[in-house]
Amino acid sequence: DGGITQSPKYLFRKEGQNVTLSCEQNLNHDAMYWYRQDPGQGLRLIYYSQIVNDFQKGDIAEGYSVSREKKESFPLTVTSAQKNPTAFYLCASSTKDRGLRGEQFFGPGTRLTVL
Amino acid sequence: AQSVTQPDIHITVSEGASLELRCNYSYGATPYLFWYVQSPGQGLQLLLKYFSGDTLVQGIKGFEAEFKRSQSSFNLRKPSVHWSDAAEYFCAVGPYNTDKLIFGTGTRLQVFP
Numbered sequence: 001d002g003g004i005t006q007s008p009k010y011l012f013r014k015e016g017q018n019v020t021l022s023c024e025q026n027l028n029h030d031a032m033y034w035y036r037q038d039p040g041q042g043l044r045l046i047y048y049s050q051i052v053n054d055f056q057k058g059d060i061a062e063g064y065s066v067s068r069e070k071k072e073s074f075p076l077t078v079t080s081a082q083k084n085p086t087a088f089y090l091c092a093s094s095t096k097d098r099g100l101r102g103e104q105f106f107g108p109g110t111r112l113t114v115l
Numbered sequence: 116a117q118s119v120t121q122p123d124i125h126i127t128v129s130e131g132a133s134l135e136l137r138c139n140y141s142y143g144a145t146p147y148l149f150w151y152v153q154s155p156g157q158g159l160q161l162l163l164k165y166f167s168g169d170t171l172v173q174g175i176k177g178f179e180a181e182f183k184r185s186q187s188s189f190n191l192r193k194p195s196v197h198w199s200d201a202a203e204y205f206c207a208v209g210p211y212n213t214d215k216l217i218f219g220t221g222t223r224l225q226v227f228p
Contacts, residue, residue, distance in 0.1 A: 004158075031214050040124070042205065042220035043159075050214070058215075090158055094214055101166070102147040102210035106158035 002027045004107035006091050011112045013085075021076045021110045023091035030095060032074035033104065036060060037088040046089075049074055078112065085114045117142050119208050121219035128196050129227050136191040136222050138206030148189040149207040149216065150180055159205065165189065176200070201226045 004025045013019045025032065031050045035043040045058030049068040063082025068074055074093075078085045088111050092104040120139045128134055140146060147166050151159040163174025170182040180191045189206060203223045209216035 006158075033215075040220065043218040045215065048215060088156075092159075096214065102214060102216060103149065103161060103164060104159075104207075104216055106151075106160070108158045109156070111156070 004091060004093055004105055006089075006107035006110050008110060009108065011110055013112070013114050015114055016080045018077055018079050019085075019112065021078070021089055021091075021112070023074045023076065023107060025072055025074075025091075025093045025105075025107075027093055027095070027105060028071070029093035029105070030071070031093060032068070033092040033094070034058075034064070034066065034074070034076045035090045035092065037090060037109075043090065046076065085112060087112060117208065117217050119206055119217050119219040121204075121206055121222050123222045124220070125223045125225070127225040127227065130198050131195050134191075134193045134196045134200070134224070136204050136206075136224070138189045138191065138219060140187055140189065140206075140208045140217075142187075142208050146208045147210060148180075148182060149209075150174065150178070150189075150191050151205045151207065151218075152176075153203045153205065153221075155202075162191070162204075196224075196226055198226045198228060200224060 007022045033048045034046040044060050047066040049055035065077045090109045091107040094104045118141045149164045150162040153159045162178050163172050165172050165182045173179050203221045205221045206219040207216040
């Protein structure tokens with residue numbers, strides 16, 4: 001079955017450590033996205049990538065980094081520069097195929113807790 | 116500027132009652148509109164979407180939504196709510212600037228037996 005996987009589901013890190021969240025999709029989608037979700041704030045876009053080896057900052061990119069070396073993979077690194085990293089992180093993907101334009105498919109999320 | 120407003124942060128209904136969740140948007144062109152549902156600790160699942168054509172769209176789990184251009188609204192409805200519908204619901208509009216979506220802040224639905 002096609003879909004998006006995120007790992008791990010729960011992640012605990014000490015303050016000051018970098019941590020990388022995994023996102024893999026087998027939907028053959030070109031575009032991938034990372035969102036941060038905090039209670040009462042909806043989804044805020046961190047980074048997005050429309051094509052391999054290219055990505056753009058979203059609304060809250062500070063303290064985060066990404067790479068897009070393969071079409072199916074879009075890992076997110078939460079660096080020590082991110083002041084408040086504890087949150088729920090969601091990865092999504094989309095295609096430009098007619099009839100599916102704009103629709104984003106989401107992974108199950110990773111809950112990051114920084115101690 | 117493009118934006119999405121979900122005026123109701125939290126709604127409580129009794130099981131079997133009807134439901135309407137409100138969504139208003141601001142968008143510079145003909146929008147694509149989406150409703151997503153999120154169970155606690157899970158990702159988002161698409162309920163329904165509007166691209167063009169019939170302004171009343173049917174989705175999964177018995178949900179429907181109506182696009183009203185004159186009111187810039189895309190309200191989600193269900194005639195009879197089930198306890199399993201308790202979740203958070205997000206309205207989204209797009210795509211803009213290379214397929215990005217703009218999400219509302221969500222409405223949390225609580226269902227009492």
